[in-house]
Amino acid sequence: MSQQHEFAASLRWWRQRKGYSQLELAGRADISQRHLSFLELGRAAPSRDMVIRLAAALDVPLRQQNALLVAAGFAPVWRQTDLAAPELVQIRAALDFMLAQQEPFPAVAVDRHWNLLLANAGAGRLVEFLVGPLAPGTPVNLADALVAPDVLRPYLTNWTEVAGYFIRSVEADAAADGSAGTAELLKRLLAYDGVATALAAPPPSSTPGPVLPMLFRKGDVHLQLFTTIATLGIPQDITLQELRIESFFPMDEETSRIFRGWAAMAD
Structure with missing residues (x-):
């Protein structure tokens, strides 16, 4: 052609x-x-x-x-710059500031395929509590961690609702960007056991709350969280356009107390 x-x-x-x-x-x-x-x-x-x-x-x-x-026969215009590059030092400082402001609650920065780029200490404490410490430099994909059977799913008591909503969002991403990488991510998530059942599940019979919570339980500890996702305004770089900052907030006083207690123990 x-x-x-x-x-x-x-x-x-x-x-x-x-x-x-x-x-x-x-x-x-x-x-x-x-x-x-x-x-x-x-x-x-x-x-x-x-x-x-x-x-x-x-x-x-x-x-x-x-x-x-x-x-069309032209050179690419838009750059894709590593977050660690000198030209993004101010952006990285802003991201670090945003993640630090979220303490003691979790916050992470991910790329378009939900690969973890940055995380604050609150996110590290949550992951360590649920699944144990990760070796430094271990690559983490939050989509796989959420949807796969053996990472977060055993502790997420409303996994069916959360996973169904999340996969629909990845479907929307795949439709929006038309890339092979996002299509491959969606295919991988859909192949996990239990996903088809989650997507086919009827909506809850009770009146839903203002946001869909993430309900974690491990032993006697119950955590109720909701999340927000932020993006950078008017990005002129591929890395920055595809970056997302996800922040986790407590939905009750007990969850807030637990996170503050973990932070105090770490100091």
Whole structure:
């Protein structure tokens, strides 16, 4: 397939995935429907600026914008920088500050596939209580840890509800970014024992609360937590666009007391 036709096929795929007609996308990109039609048919070659304009109109993630540029014969525009790189020192400081502010409660930073990048001491204490200490440098994928049968599941008393909701969110990610990596993550999660049953479970008969809690129990200790997920505003780097900061908050005084007690013992 020629580069021109490769771009045409990719553009058409993204438009259809986002649910836009040619007329709607042309209006969003401020170009004529005729020109868009020629681009989708491979009868016209886009300029670099046109690729970026169409990608922005389609809200294509930065990683996939690079792929569209390459398909059209241009060099990628967006960088993917390691968090430890000198040019991200201020961003890393901000992330460290956010995680520290969450103490003594857990907070983590993960990439788009839920690989752990950063964690505060509160998160470490929770993991150590539930599953034991991890060796330094051990790679952790929070999606696998949540969904797999033998990590967090034995201690999460409402695992069916939490796992079902989480996997639906990964399905939404896969639909949004259209990447092979996210599709592979979803496939791996769906293959775990018990997942199909969790997804088919009926909604709770009782009136749901304002948020879905995560209810942990180990021995006589009960923990009730809810989470928030934050992202960086107006990212101009692939790493930063795909980064998520998840913070855990207690839903009752007993959970708060336990986390504060763990922190006091560690000091």
